[in-house]
Amino acid sequence: MAEPIIDLKNICVTFKEDQRDVHAVDHVDLQINRGDIYGVVGYSGAGKSTLIRVINLLQRPTNADAAVQVNGTDLLNLKASQLRDERRKIGMIFQHFNLMDALSIADNVDFALKKSNLSKADRKKRVAELLELVGLTDKANDFPSQLSGGQKQRVGIARAIANRPDILISDEATSALDPKTTVAILDLLADLNKKLGLTVVLITHEMDAVKRICNRVAVMEAGRLVETGDLLQIFSQPEAQLTKDFIDTTTHLESALAAVKQQPAIAHLKVGSVLVQLGYQGASTDQPLITELYRRFEVSANILYGNLEILQNTPVGNLLVVLSGTPKHTEQALVFMKEQRVSVKVLEKGTEEVAHD
Amino acid sequence: MINFLTKIMPNVIDNWSGDNGILLGIWQTLYMTFWTTLIGGVLGLILGIALVVTDQHGILANRVVYNILDKIVNILRSIPFVILLAVAFPLTQILVGTTIGPKGALVPLILGTAPFYARQVQNTLVQVDSGVIESAEALGYNPWTIITSVYLREGLPDLIRTSVLTIISIIGLTAMAGAVGGGGLGYIAISKGYQRYQNDITLVCTLLILVLVFVIQALGDLWARKVDHR
Numbered sequence: 001m002a003e004p005i006i007d008l009k010n011i012c013v014t015f016k017e018d019q020r021d022v023h024a025v026d027h028v029d030l031q032i033n034r035g036d037i038y039g040v041v042g043y044s045g046a047g048k049s050t051l052i053r054v055i056n057l058l059q060r061p062t063n064a065d066a067a068v069q070v071n072g073t074d075l076l077n078l079k080a081s082q083l084r085d086e087r088r089k090i091g092m093i094f095q096h097f098n099l100m101d102a103l104s105i106a107d108n109v110d111f112a113l114k115k116s117n118l119s120k121a122d123r124k125k126r127v128a129e130l131l132e133l134v135g136l137t138d139k140a141n142d143f144p145s146q147l148s149g150g151q152k153q154r155v156g157i158a159r160a161i162a163n164r165p166d167i168l169i170s171d172e173a174t175s176a177l178d179p180k181t182t183v184a185i186l187d188l189l190a191d192l193n194k195k196l197g198l199t200v201v202l203i204t205h206e207m208d209a210v211k212r213i214c215n216r217v218a219v220m221e222a223g224r225l226v227e228t229g230d231l232l233q234i235f236s237q238p239e240a241q242l243t244k245d246f247i248d249t250t251t252h253l254e255s256a257l258a259a260v261k262q263q264p265a266i267a268h269l270k271v272g273s274v275l276v277q278l279g280y281q282g283a284s285t286d287q288p289l290i291t292e293l294y295r296r297f298e299v300s301a302n303i304l305y306g307n308l309e310i311l312q313n314t315p316v317g318n319l320l321v322v323l324s325g326t327p328k329h330t331e332q333a334l335v336f337m338k339e340q341r342v343s344v345k346v347l348e349k350g351t352e353e354v355a356h357d
Numbered sequence: 358m359i360n361f362l363t364k365i366m367p368n369v370i371d372n373w374s375g376d377n378g379i380l381l382g383i384w385q386t387l388y389m390t391f392w393t394t395l396i397g398g399v400l401g402l403i404l405g406i407a408l409v410v411t412d413q414h415g416i417l418a419n420r421v422v423y424n425i426l427d428k429i430v431n432i433l434r435s436i437p438f439v440i441l442l443a444v445a446f447p448l449t450q451i452l453v454g455t456t457i458g459p460k461g462a463l464v465p466l467i468l469g470t471a472p473f474y475a476r477q478v479q480n481t482l483v484q485v486d487s488g489v490i491e492s493a494e495a496l497g498y499n500p501w502t503i504i505t506s507v508y509l510r511e512g513l514p515d516l517i518r519t520s521v522l523t524i525i526s527i528i529g530l531t532a533m534a535g536a537v538g539g540g541g542l543g544y545i546a547i548s549k550g551y552q553r554y555q556n557d558i559t560l561v562c563t564l565l566i567l568v569l570v571f572v573i574q575a576l577g578d579l580w581a582r583k584v585d586h587r
Contacts, residue, residue, distance in 0.1 A: 090495070092495040094488055098486065098491065098492040100489055100510065102511050102584065114498070114502065145586060159492075159496075169495075
């Protein structure tokens with residue numbers, strides 16, 4: 001078990017809005033391990049931004065019994081100046097980049113080093129180093145208004161990691177970017193995670209972003225974490241409906257299923273035919289399963305929809321398949337597949353008699 | 358040359374130098390404008406910044422302080438300047454020892470300017486992107502650094518523009534203060550130009566004030582454009 005670098009316990013954030021209490025964050029516990037790329041997904045208004053702002057106390061919990069431990073330090077009991085020192089160890093990037101328009105790119109990065117003990121020459125060196133790291137050396141003397149969104153976010157990242165923080169918080173950092181730039185920025189984050197051992201906390205409403213770089217995920221709704229776990233586990237065995245919805249935004253499995261069920265052949269499945277969802281990951285995908293089914297049980301498989309993801313170098317597949325054979329053989333085939341560590345979910349069982357001619 | 362000038366504006370030439378001359382008027386106007394800009398500007402800036410940071414969304418949110426400052430600014434802004442000149446008399450006497458001349462005009466000028474400028478500063482600085490302020494907080498900066506390095510730096514182009522506006526309005530106020538005993542071009546225009554029907558004096562005083570306004574406006578625009586990178 002890795003060491004938790006961020007440990008939030010019993011976090012509540014309640015806002016007063018028109019005499020009404022709004023529970024933006026509602027009794028949340030969150031543990032993030034050193035070296036994680038931790039994704040928090042949820043729709044807007046779910047409380048994600050509020051929750052991650054608790055990590056550096058830009059947002060204080062409003063309940064008395066909350067605990068915020070970061071890097072072994074209890075942030076809630078620090079004096080203002082000590083808290084500011086701790087904040088310097090937590091980098092943060094934002095959806096709208098939040099660069100200073102009045103400063104050049106180099107000065108924007110240098111701005112983060114104002115309170116560092118580096119000499120002027122060392123600061124200059126560090127800025128150059130950071131700009132190189134994010135690939136913007138040639139833009140040092142430009143101003144933010146001259147940069148594209150992706151470039152601005154790179155400046156944001158350079159600024160956020162200037163003080164060599166242990167943690168980088170990303171608040172919808174790719175939400176204002178086009179898909180190609182999004183991928184480039186995500187890959188940069190993953191790269192920094194690997195190169196610098198940076199723990200990344202990423203909040204987003206895009207499951208694609210999570211899928212691409214996260215190793216752990218929390219799904220958030222109405223101020224609560226409805227499901228947390230490993231990326232693989234969440235993807236292969238989602239429990240909460242919201243999680244399934246989010247996963248479907250990238251696998252399109254649920255929508256495919258809805259479309260498949262509309263088809264007449266599926267609506268009137270014959271006895272002995274079943275519509276199943278097969279889920280598999282890792283090694284079990286290497287077996288010629290479909291061939292095996294026919295060889296052993298004379299059960300034919302008609303693949304209606306398939307999705308294969310490579311998550312953290314592990315293939316994760318989902319298939320919608322109609323299996324057809326004699327009722328007995330079909331049952332045996334289902335048992336066989338379960339033995340092969342394939343998750344089987346029967347969606348529809350044929351009830352219509354086979355017409356005898 | 359002098360002959361020609363004497364011919365088209367005899368009174369101006371007669372009253373050019375010496376006691377209550379136009380030259381002295383220019384000096385007095387510049388004197389009042391300069392000190393009011395400096396002292397009223399600093400007070401207004403401090404007050405404006407205080408309003409921004411103590412605002413309910415500010416980095417040092419404090420409802421009580423905000424409400425008190427807000428009321429002070431509102432009250433001072435509500436008093437018509439001509440009346441303020443009279444109302445401030447006792448305070449002026451205590452602070453500068455005289456109620457006449459450019460020096461005597463300074464107290465009401467500052468009282469009239471500081472709250473006006475404070476509002477301008479407030480309106481300018483609240484427009485600084487709250488995200489940028491937040492990112493500075495996330496970088497662990499204290500309120501002082503955020504004020505000096507973020508608010509004043511990011512707000513600088515607009516701050517220059519509102520400052521120009523304020524200086525021009527100060528020039529207007531000095532003319533009014535001058536008319537009731539402060540001296541300066543406003544005083545000369547009224548006491549010699551208007552009341553003695555010496556229209557050339559009124560005209561020249563007006564032109565001199567216009568030149569002053571244009572120069573300040575032009576310099577301000579130039580500077581603002583230079584620091585604006587949006």
